[in-house]
Amino acid sequence: MNTIKTIKQEKAAIVAILALFLFIPLEHSLSLSFAGSIISFIIIFAVIIYCALSVAHHAEILAHKFGEPYGTLILTSSAVLVEIIIITIMMLSSANPELARDTIYSAVILDINGLLGIAAIIGGIKHGEQKYNIDSTNSYISMIIVAIGIAMVLPDFLPDSSLPTFEIFTIIIFVFLYVVFTRVQLKEHSYFFEFDYDKLQPVTIDPKPNNKNNNKAHNISGLYHAMTLIFYIIIIGVLAELLSVFMAENLKSLGLSVAIGAFIVALISASPELITAINAAVNNRMQTVVNIAVGASLATVLLTVPAILIVSKFLQIPINLGITAEQGLMLGLTMIVSIVNFNDGETNALEGFIHLILFVVFCYLLFV
Numbered sequence: 001m002n003t004i005k006t007i008k009q010e011k012a013a014i015v016a017i018l019a020l021f022l023f024i025p026l027e028h029s030l031s032l033s034f035a036g037s038i039i040s041f042i043i044i045f046a047v048i049i050y051c052a053l054s055v056a057h058h059a060e061i062l063a064h065k066f067g068e069p070y071g072t073l074i075l076t077s078s079a080v081l082v083e084i085i086i087i088t089i090m091m092l093s094s095a096n097p098e099l100a101r102d103t104i105y106s107a108v109i110l111d112i113n114g115l116l117g118i119a120a121i122i123g124g125i126k127h128g129e130q131k132y133n134i135d136s137t138n139s140y141i142s143m144i145i146v147a148i149g150i151a152m153v154l155p156d157f158l159p160d161s162s163l164p165t166f167e168i169f170t171i172i173i174f175v176f177l178y179v180v181f182t183r184v185q186l187k188e189h190s191y192f193f194e195f196d197y198d199k200l201q202p203v204t205i206d207p208k209p210n211n212k213n214n215n216k217a218h219n220i221s222g223l224y225h226a227m228t229l230i231f232y233i234i235i236i237g238v239l240a241e242l243l244s245v246f247m248a249e250n251l252k253s254l255g256l257s258v259a260i261g262a263f264i265v266a267l268i269s270a271s272p273e274l275i276t277a278i279n280a281a282v283n284n285r286m287q288t289v290v291n292i293a294v295g296a297s298l299a300t301v302l303l304t305v306p307a308i309l310i311v312s313k314f315l316q317i318p319i320n321l322g323i324t325a326e327q328g329l330m331l332g333l334t335m336i337v338s339i340v341n342f343n344d345g346e347t348n349a350l351e352g353f354i355h356l357i358l359f360v361v362f363c364y365l366l367f368v
Contacts, residue, residue, distance in 0.1 A: 056272030083269035102262035113359035120352025123281030130286035
C-alpha cells in the first residue's frame, strides 16, 4: 500500500517515463517536421521543468532534515549536476565550442539578476527590507569574481599554445577552490551562511517546539529522498538528449542564436532554485535566497568549468571558455551592482528591480 502511495506521489516520474516511451521511437520522424519539432520541444521542455520541480521538492525535504547550509548545498549541487549533464549531452550533439561558456554566463546572470531580482522584489513588496548575513554575500561575490576571472577572462589573454596546459591547471585549482570553500561553508565559518530569524520578530513560545521539529526531521528518510532526487536528475539527462535534438532543429529553422539554447539549459537547471527562492522570499527568509542565488552562481562556475573541461579532453571536443566583450560588460555590471547592493545586509524591492533590469537587458541581447 505504501509502495503504491509513493508511486502516486511521484507523478512527475510517471509523466517523464511516458514521454520517453512516446518520443524516443518517434524522434527522427518528428524532427523532420517543423511543427512536430516545435510541439515536441515544448512538451519535453515542460516535462523537464516538471521533473525539476520534483528535484526542488526532494532537495527541500533533505534541507529540512539536515538544516542550513547543508540544505542549500544539496539544492545548488543538484541543479549544477543537471546543468553539467545537459551541457555534456548538447556538446556531443553539436559542434559549438562556445556552448559551455554561454551556458555558464547565462546561469550566473539568471541566478544573480533574474532569480535574486524577482525574489527581492516579491519579498520587498511583502516584507519591506529583508535581512541576511552580509558575510555570506562577501564570501560568495569575491569567490565568483576570482573564478570567472581565472576561467573565463584570463584565457583571452593567453596564447593558444598555452591553453591546453592552462586548462589542466584550471581543473586542479577549481577543484581545490571548491573543496576549500565547501569546508569553510560547512565547518569553520558555517555561521557566515546562516541568519538568526528569531531576531526579526517575537517567537510564540511552544512547550515542546524543538522536539516536534526534531522528530519531523528525524522521521524523514534521507536515503529515499536522495535516491529519488538522483533518479530525477538521470531522467532529466535522458530527456535533455531528446530536447537537444529538437532544440537544434528549431534554432536552425528560426535562424536564432545558439546562445538562446544555452539560456534554455541554464533555465532548466535553475528552475528548482527559482521556485525554492521565491518561496523563501515570501516567507521572509532572504538568507536562503542569497545562499541559493549567489551560491548557485559560484557552484556553477567552480563545478561546471572543471567538469566540462574534463569531458572536452576525454571526448576530444573543442571548447572555448573565454567570454566576449559583451558578456564581460554584463558580468562586470552584475558584479559591481552586487557589491553595492550587498554591502548592508538588507535587500529591498528597488535593489531587486535593478538586478531584474540587468536580466531584461541580458534577454534583449540574446535576440540582437
